[in-house]
Amino acid sequence: MPNIHDVAKLAGVAPITVSRVINNKGYVSDKTRQRVESAIDELAYVPNALGPSLRSKRTMTLALVLSDITNPFWTTVARGVEDTANENGYHIIIGNTDESPEKQSDYLTFMLQKQVDGFLLVPASSNVTSSDIFQRQRVPFVVLDREIQGNDYDSVRSDSQGGACKLTKYLLELGHKRIAVITGRQDNSAARDRVRGFMQAIEEAGLDEDQQVYWGEFNQETGYDFTRLILQSRPQPTAIFATNNFIAIGVMRALRDQGLRVPEDISVVAFDDLPAAITIDPFFTVVSQHAYEMGKRATELLIARLVDEAPEGPQEIILPIDIIVRRSSSRLLGAP
Amino acid sequence: MPNIHDVAKLAGVAPITVSRVINNKGYVSDKTRQRVESAIDELAYVPNALGPSLRSKRTMTLALVLSDITNPFWTTVARGVEDTANENGYHIIIGNTDESPEKQSDYLTFMLQKQVDGFLLVPASSNVTSSDIFQRQRVPFVVLDREIQGNDYDSVRSDSQGGACKLTKYLLELGHKRIAVITGRQDNSAARDRVRGFMQAIEEAGLDEDQQVYWGEFNQETGYDFTRLILQSRPQPTAIFATNNFIAIGVMRALRDQGLRVPEDISVVAFDDLPAAITIDPFFTVVSQHAYEMGKRATELLIARLVDEAPEGPQEIILPIDIIVRRSSSRLLGAP
DNA sequence: TGTAAACATGGTATGCTTACCATATATTCA
DNA sequence: TGAATATATGGTAAGCATACCATGTTTACA
Numbered sequence: 001m002p003n004i005h006d007v008a009k010l011a012g013v014a015p016i017t018v019s020r021v022i023n024n025k026g027y028v029s030d031k032t033r034q035r036v037e038s039a040i041d042e043l044a045y046v047p048n049a050l051g052p053s054l055r056s057k058r059t060m061t062l063a064l065v066l067s068d069i070t071n072p073f074w075t076t077v078a079r080g081v082e083d084t085a086n087e088n089g090y091h092i093i094i095g096n097t098d099e100s101p102e103k104q105s106d107y108l109t110f111m112l113q114k115q116v117d118g119f120l121l122v123p124a125s126s127n128v129t130s131s132d133i134f135q136r137q138r139v140p141f142v143v144l145d146r147e148i149q150g151n152d153y154d155s156v157r158s159d160s161q162g163g164a165c166k167l168t169k170y171l172l173e174l175g176h177k178r179i180a181v182i183t184g185r186q187d188n189s190a191a192r193d194r195v196r197g198f199m200q201a202i203e204e205a206g207l208d209e210d211q212q213v214y215w216g217e218f219n220q221e222t223g224y225d226f227t228r229l230i231l232q233s234r235p236q237p238t239a240i241f242a243t244n245n246f247i248a249i250g251v252m253r254a255l256r257d258q259g260l261r262v263p264e265d266i267s268v269v270a271f272d273d274l275p276a277a278i279t280i281d282p283f284f285t286v287v288s289q290h291a292y293e294m295g296k297r298a299t300e301l302l303i304a305r306l307v308d309e310a311p312e313g314p315q316e317i318i319l320p321i322d323i324i325v326r327r328s329s330s331r332l333l334g335a336p
Numbered sequence: 337m338p339n340i341h342d343v344a345k346l347a348g349v350a351p352i353t354v355s356r357v358i359n360n361k362g363y364v365s366d367k368t369r370q371r372v373e374s375a376i377d378e379l380a381y382v383p384n385a386l387g388p389s390l391r392s393k394r395t396m397t398l399a400l401v402l403s404d405i406t407n408p409f410w411t412t413v414a415r416g417v418e419d420t421a422n423e424n425g426y427h428i429i430i431g432n433t434d435e436s437p438e439k440q441s442d443y444l445t446f447m448l449q450k451q452v453d454g455f456l457l458v459p460a461s462s463n464v465t466s467s468d469i470f471q472r473q474r475v476p477f478v479v480l481d482r483e484i485q486g487n488d489y490d491s492v493r494s495d496s497q498g499g500a501c502k503l504t505k506y507l508l509e510l511g512h513k514r515i516a517v518i519t520g521r522q523d524n525s526a527a528r529d530r531v532r533g534f535m536q537a538i539e540e541a542g543l544d545e546d547q548q549v550y551w552g553e554f555n556q557e558t559g560y561d562f563t564r565l566i567l568q569s570r571p572q573p574t575a576i577f578a579t580n581n582f583i584a585i586g587v588m589r590a591l592r593d594q595g596l597r598v599p600e601d602i603s604v605v606a607f608d609d610l611p612a613a614i615t616i617d618p619f620f621t622v623v624s625q626h627a628y629e630m631g632k633r634a635t636e637l638l639i640a641r642l643v644d645e646a647p648e649g650p651q652e653i654i655l656p657i658d659i660i661v662r663r664s665s666s667r668l669l670g671a672p
Numbered sequence: 673t674g675t676a677a678a679c680a681t682g683g684t685a686t687g688c689t690t691a692c693c694a695t696a697t698a699t700t701c702a
Numbered sequence: 703t704g705a706a707t708a709t710a711t712g713g714t715a716a717g718c719a720t721a722c723c724a725t726g727t728t729t730a731c732a
Contacts, residue, residue, distance in 0.1 A: 001473055003688060014712045019690060027709050044472035049449040050395075051688030054386045054717045061429075061450075069418075072614060075411055082405075082432060091446055093397075093429050096418060110427055113385040114397075136380035137337055220613060245614075252616040277556065278408060278581075278610060280588040340719060350682045355720060363679045387718030390687045 002043040011039035022047060053115060062302065063111040065095045065104060066122040066144070067218075073245060073272050073291050074122075077144065080295025081120055088303050090117070097124045099185075099217075108133060118302045120295075123148050125187050140305040142298045147189035154305065156298040156317040160190050160271075163287035163321040164197025164243070167269050170285070170323060171239050172205050175332035176267060179211060180237040182226045182247050184218040191218070194243040194271060212237060216247075223250020231258055238266060238332055245272035248284060263330035273324065285329040287321045294319060338379040347375035358383060389451060398638065399447040401431045401440060402458040402480070403554075409581060409608050409627050410458075413480065416631025417456055424639050426453070433460045435521075435553075444469060454638045456631075459484050461523050476641040478634045483525035490641065492634040492653040496526050496607075499623035499657040500533025500579070503605050506621070506659060507575050508541050511668035512603060515547060516566045516573040518583050520554040527554070530579045530607060548573060552583075559586020567594055574602060574668055581608035584620060599666035609660070621665040623657045630655060 008015040013032060020026045021036040028036075039045075053059045064081050066074050078094060085092050093116065095107035104124040111119070112133070119134065119141035134141045143155040171179055181198050184191035195213055202211055212233065216222030223242055227250065230237060242248035248270035255262060262268050273288040297317055304310035344351040349368060356362040357372040364372075375381075389395045400417050402410050414430060421428050429452065431443035440460040447455070448469070455470065455477035470477045479491040507515055517534050520527035531549055538547055548569065552558030559578055563586065566573060578584035584606035591598055598604050609624040633653055640646035 004690095005688085015688090016690070016713085017711060020711090023690085025690095027711080029710065032710080044469070046445065046448045046473060048390075048451060048688055050386050050390045050451055051717085052690065054384075054390065054688080055690065057717080059386075069405070070408075070411055070415055070611070070613065072406075072408070072411075075406055075408075079406055079432070082430075091429065091431070091450075093427065094418075095427070096415070109382065112382045114427075115384060115386055133380070137382060249614065249616050256617065274614060275406070277406065278585065278614060280585050281592065339717085351718090352683085352720070353681060356681090359720085361720095363681080365680060368680080384718055387687085388720065390718080391720065393687080 001048075002045050003048065004045075007036065007039045007043055007045050010043065011035045057115070058117055059115050060090050061114070061116045062090050062092050062118050062120060062299070063095070063107075063114075063116040064092050064120045065097060065107050065111070067099050067124065068096050069094065070096075071246060072275050072278060073289065076275055076291035077295040080292035081299045082295075084296045084299035085303075088299075090303065092120075097122075099124050101125050112137060112139065117306055118142075120144055120298050120302060122146060125185075140302060142302045142305075144294060144298050145190055152314050154301055154310075154315045156294055156301065156319070157190070158289040158294065158319045158321045160193035160321075161197035161200065163271065163289075163323070164194040164241075165201045166197075166323050167271070167285075167287050168198045168201035168241065169205075170325070171241070171267065171269060171329065172201060172207075174239075174267070174329065176237075176239040177207060177332075178235060178237040179239045179241055180214065180226075180230045180233075181212065181241045181243065182214045182216065182223055182230075182251065183243040184216065184222075184247075186215050188218070191215070191243060198241060218244045219246045220250035220253070223247035223252075224254045225250075227251045227254035228258075231255075231260075239329070240266065240268050242268065242270040245270060245274055248272075262328050267329040267332075269329050282324075282326055283328055285324065285326050287323050289321050290319050337384075338381050339384065340381070343372065343375045343379055343381050346379065347371045393451070394453055395451050396426050397450070397452045398426050398428050398454050398456060398635070399431070399443075399450075399452040400428050400456045401433060401443050401447070402456075403435050403460065404432050405430065406432075407582065408611050408614060409625065412611055412627035413631040416628035417635045418631075420632045420635035421639075424635075426635075426639065428456075433458075435460050437461050448473060448475065453642055454478075456480055456634050456638060458482060461521075476638060478638045478641075480630060480634050481526055488650050490637055490646075490651045492630055492637065492655070493526070494625040494630065494655045494657050496529035496657075497533035497536065499607065499625075499659070500530040500577075501537045502533075502659050503607070503621075503623050504534045504537035504577065505541075506661070507577070507603065507605060507665065508537060508543075510575075510603070510665065512573075512575040513543060513668075514571060514573040515575045515577055516550065516562075516569075517548065517577045517579065518550045518552065518559055518562045518566075518587065519579040520552065520558075520583075522551050524554070527551070527579060534577060554580045555582045556586035556589070559583035559588075560590045561586075563587045563590035564594075567591075567596075575665070576602065576604050578604065578606040581606060581610055584608075598664050603665040603668075605665050618660075618662055619664055621660065621662045623659050625657050626655050 004015045004018050007018045018036050020028050021033050062085050069075055082092050097104040101124045121141055122144045123146055143153055145157050183195055214226040240251055242251050251268055260266055269285045271287055273286045340351045340354050343354045354372050356364050357369050398421050405411055418428050433440040437460045457477055458480045459482055479489055481493050519531055550562040576587055578587050587604055596602055605621045607623055609622045
């Protein structure tokens with residue numbers, strides 16, 4: 001591949017002049033500009049961004065590290081990140097951690113070596129020493145969706161607790177008194193917040209007893225396996241609260257396999273919607289996070305940091321979430 | 337951020353010695369190694385990959401340029417690409433083109449500037465001069481899912497024609513004689529191949545007349561709008577063939593809005609499955625592409641090229657696809 | 673004991689672009 | 703007409719890690 005010297009030689013000028021033409025910066029006569037431009041065309045010259053990045057210490061690249069792009073929620077977040085980054089002249093590198101701290105650590109190191117300008121991180125586990133690594137490197141980062149140790153970092157997440165509380169109150173209003181919650185790992189702050197919101201609603205209703213909370217993973221198997229367990233418990237819950245979309249799908253499969261109808265036999269509500277684009281007939285009563293917005297806001301905040309235009313001190317952006325009532329939940333028979 | 341000189345100074349050695357410790361290459365005494373390692377720890381030193389890349393002209397980064405990561409099919413492909421790349425020590429940069437040649441061109445340029453080692457490309461349109469750009473730059477690339485002009489490039493795609501043919505034959509066996517096809521843009525080779533497969537089955541059955549082919553986009557709106565049109569046509573088709581997952585969803589919505597039942601009133605078959613992970617109750621009769629496999633095979637081929645272990649001459653990998661019969665299609669009443 | 677091989681460490685140049693400084697000519701305005 | 707300013711172009715060094723070559727020391731073995 002040709003370099004700027006090849007172009008310069010062909011055009012009969014110095015490399016710096018070629019640079020000026022490319023970057024439209026400084027004085028270049030029309031005659032010279034044309035000669036340079038045709039040399040660029042002839043050689044199909046593409047500037048090597050590595051050199052300048054080496055000097056300027058800016059790569060105009062952001063890192064997005066999340067759990068699994070295969071989950072439509074994260075796909076949408078990623079799209080929000082990418083679009084916003086592009087609008088501001090940045091590009092993104094993506095890494096899937098699959099919730100593994102090792103994978104996360106590998107990615108962070110790799111991306112630091114690549115000299116990304118900043119990180120958007122969905123931390124794989126809450127005891128992350130990841131924040132240390134950033135702070136020691138002085139690389140700006142924004143934490144998405146979850147909390148990590150300490151409180152001196154920028155973050156964007158949904159109001160998990162508030163959303164879970166709303167959703168639970170809705171179930172209570174329908175007359176449900178025994179509700180099972182299936183959720184993610186205890187070291188996942190979003191899982192904890194959702195359970196906390198649930199408990200808050202329960203306590204405010206004076207029903208502290210009898211509630212079942214199942215801690216597992218944010219995946220289908222957890223939803224499926226715990227649902228089978230729940231169906232054997234006595235007294236049986238009249239509603240199941242799935243704290244993410246994949247768990248909800250596992251729940252539904254287990255119920256279907258057992259021949260139970262929703263909502264006639266049991267009500268189901270969930271956290272995280274599936275994008276309209278991939279659902280034929282929206283069915284779940286959910287609290288819907290604004291995934292695209294989360295990606296967008298986080299990226300905007302990160303970029304503001306990079307150009308030193310963010311407010312001083314750590315920012316904590318909590319996105320409101322809305323409850324959407326659909327067909328998977330119904331009034332309990334015999335309830336007032 | 338500290339550099340290798342800072343580490344070297346702190347450890348009282350030359351930079352090259354630090355390099356040897358980091359890369360486990362060449363001779364270093366245990367004493368020295370320990371001094372260097374503790375210096376690295378103390379400074380939280382992360383090597384800058386830009387310098388070596390500048391010299392070696394290798395970044396160990398691959399570019400994945402596709403239409404829209406929001407489509408679960410592409411998400412799965414992307415995951416196959418990423419996993420395979422990682423296994424081989426590579427990482428990926430992703431770009432969404434939204435089928436726009438401009439966006440594609442922007443991304444290609446940016447990624448070339450970033451000195452990616454190779455490209456995995458789902459071309460936005462078939463008249464791509466993109467291949468020119470690669471050939472002029474001598475950067476290896478593999479084309480996914482579609483064909484572009486010329487025939488001297490590596491590619492991996494599904495047997496669209498064969499799959500469409502199988503699916504159509506299945507409908508014919510069920511007694512359907514009037515089938516409407518809704519497909520993507522004419523300049524999309526996958527769209528063309530699927531229509532070709534359809535026509536092949538039709539012709540072999542001697543039914544050349546009466547078939548309707550609707551060219552649009554690979555999205556929901558196309559599925560929705562054309563379905564409404566189809567429902568007004570007389571004689572009305574007894575089956576609709578949606579040539580991708582999003583079109584299928586649009587079709588279903590239009591049918592539901594018109595109060596039609598599937599498959600009782602009309603049969604629907606589709607190309608592209610939705611991943612098991614996000615469907616509670618798989619419904620569509622489909623030909624299912626092996627998305628993860630496509631990403632994996634393409635990445636393997638690209639990496640083989642990079643290390644000069646690929647077979648000589650352009651490789652064309654056609655993945656077989658299987659028909660999966662589910663509930664969206666049924667025997668035509670009155671058919672034998 | 674002599675010599676080849678292994679071990680240990682360092683100096684220098686390279687890859688690519690651009691910031692900075694320098695030089696030189698052309699234009700403007702008092 | 704002279705001085706200040708605008709226009710136009712170029713030289714040099716910096717940013718980072720490592721390949722390559724060079725030098726020196728220790729070990730192995732005949």
